[in-house]
Amino acid sequence: PCRAQPKKKKKVDVKKEQAQKDRMKKKIRKLEKAAPEMIPIEDFITPLKYSDSNRVRSLPPLSFEESERRVLLMKKWCLFKQKQDEAEKKAIQSLVEAQQEALKELRLESEELYQAAIRRDEGLFPFERDGPNYTPPIPGYDPPEGKCVDITKVYTQ
């Protein structure tokens, strides 16, 4: 009398659990088959609050002289940059030529030194250097205390 009922309960539970597990596995397989979602690039999505019309700047339109001045300045800049680029290329060319001449003379001297000279220098790269600032560092300067909290969103695929 008491024995039969508990047994039935267990069997039905086991079957139900099995059916649940199979359903979950099917769902997981479906999700995995679907193509992975692209990670959104936050820089390319403008937040909606910046497309309000009251944000647009109201400035007087450019005068004719101003636009002329701008065009002429652009042309002068173009020429300036071209000359700068040519000078740089010439300097690099002269550098390379000087080095080639030095290596040629070295080869005439001794083959062994030449081979040692053209070997790759492993310790040279990666080469790191702090770039120049606008003002030199103040000796004995105590920068104010502060903490930076990084709030960039990290997406996982």
Next chain:
Amino acid sequence: TAAAPRPWRLFGAMCLLRLPRITQPLEKEEEEMAALMGQIELEKSHYSDHEIRKLEEEEQLRRRKESTYDDDEAPGKTVIMAQDLEDKWEQKLLRFKAAPRITDADKNNNRTSLNRKLDSNLMLLVKQKIGNQELWLLPQVEWQPGETLRSTAERAMATFLGDHIQAKILGNAPYGIYKYKFPRAIRTEDNVGAKVFFFKAFLQSSDLSQTELKEDYLWVTKDELGDYLKSEYLKKVNRFLLD
């Protein structure tokens, strides 16, 4: 068979550069262009939150002046206006004093100091005795068999600046060469002249107080090299110096 002894003596010289610490001043065209770019950027931009807050507060002030009505905010509450914030930031900026770009060494033209001409490369020149003449040269030392030319140049640097110098040598290959023949009095079959190979290095440590320089030394820029070096030597050295 042993190789015949070459008639040229080999020297390794090191061109030690102190890289610039501050940016060079902008040319006229660069300044004009920078101003124009700033203007165009301003024209193409939208108002930021700070600017909108400022505009709204100006509106409020104007309305309060024209029609005297009490706003919701009681006069007891002090509201920080955007304009006040801007003034506060301006004051804070004015209180900060940056280090001067033209240092004392510049004003005194003290050529032995490293703090001079912070916006250009400085090179080390040492007074050396060649033959019976005292000349200003890049530090050089004679090559000894069994070492590479790069180690000769490193030894030259160590002889004049001590072992604790931190410099990044740019590669194993020489950057330039200066060849000269000895005057006829000293020239022999085996000893025609000398070849000086130049190597380049960047000075890493900015503090040279530990080094004891025994001979006269100078730190000069590329333009000032002409005051000290002989013309032929200068020509060869200028080929591998960028400025």
